Amino acid sequence: MPLNPIFTDLLKTDFDNLYCLGIDKLREWYDNSWDDFQGDVEAVRFVEKRMVKTSVRDTPIRVYYPMNSGPYPVFVWIHGGGFVLGNIDVYDSICRKITNHVQCAVISIDYGLSPEYKFPEPLKECYQVIKWIYESAQVLNINPDKIAVGGDSAGGTLSAAICQLARDRREFPLVYQVQINAMYDLLGLTKPASRVENAEGYRLTTKAIEGFFVQQYLRELSDASQPLASPLLADSLAGVPNACIITSEFDPLRDEGEYYAKRLSEAGIEVCLRRFDGIIHGFFNMQRLLPEARDALALVCAKLSEVFRK
Template structure:
């Protein structure tokens, strides 16, 4: 093998290809980061909406999670850089996420994506966005989303439960910090019960995608995740709920320091891979 062949072999061994692109749709431009497996077959798609209280996160803060899902679950990941406050407030983030999801479902084949096999995911505020996008897609008969992965999601901005009180301070995400995020994100006069802000307050939970919800035992958002899982089950939605005792909000972001985080990441990848395999078999 000559030098040129050696170099080509190294390039062929790359497990994924990453590119930043801008989707132009619905009269707006939505930047996304596309992670594609190196294999040539059309890849199933995970739409990923980052956390950070709608305000602080970006594509780089959650880059490692997207890379792992791309490699371990064998899917493409489209991470959406939705508009954030103070420049753009609610409902712009929801509109950007849905517009990107709709564009990928419609045009993804041109990027080598099997957009007919689509899932959504997010953590914290991004988990709430993922849940909202699933509900909107169902209501508008939009993109067919087969699976949602919700990591310690914000699901009820008016929640008043045990975990909201027990972990309001001293466990990472505090009640004051969450209120501050909402103050930046939600304009005056907009009800926090709006289902795009509080998907748990939607009136219908039927016909939603199969779901994996991960909650943290020491997170003020814990109980709304538990409740959402229960309501999905009652509506006949296939759902798995896994709680990690002793963990705080955002624990999955620190796998190097925490074996629980590593186990949770593996669970996410296995659940996605299983769903995409089953969806491919039934297609």
């Protein structure tokens, strides 16, 4: 399918040149770049800010509560931004919509960004926050047996790794995972064709992935071969939660997401895989601009609702 022409003006920006701005200016640009795309901010019952003490640092989280009464199932959200950019404010409207449409609590993690916090610190941090959520179920008024996790882009990568870690450590149960446009193979060791086909011209480039984001995230490039950095490289995916995986046709990360879904299915995991044709990386947060973004959100909400009703 041809690229959606709605992206024509957006893609006139020289995105690779932005990485020369320096981390602070790049983060400021990224946070502001979503202002024209995000959907309306819906009211929820209330929003609570908390701080969770982890071995990495004191981690800010934001808890969104729906209008109904608890204890609530909970969806833990991990934001995108290539491990380097983003924060919980960028996805505030998304979290509010999921809270209302699924009638669950949503907990968004403001994890430490790279290069200040390099692998495996953001993974440890998010994992420990979810363990705290599970252990603090009574305080949070949530159901500890109904915790799902998910994220966009790098947040999806972290959520996939968390599912593998939770399976192996058995410190808390997870009932579902959601990943949108996630990176499962940091340096493309599995040779995904989409990293060549969609290497440039579609906002996120292969050069940016491998030459900037991954280099900021890892201490050593050899760490990319670790499954907790590149979830696709795990020997086995058996025993992780069922999944909803969303990819985009013109995303360099498309093929590794679809290969990950295939490997999950081969391991006996129930997978809902949906590719959005004509669409680029980062579309999920373009709720005001794209019907496809709203369709993707509706799919996520439907899958979470189905899981939480069981």
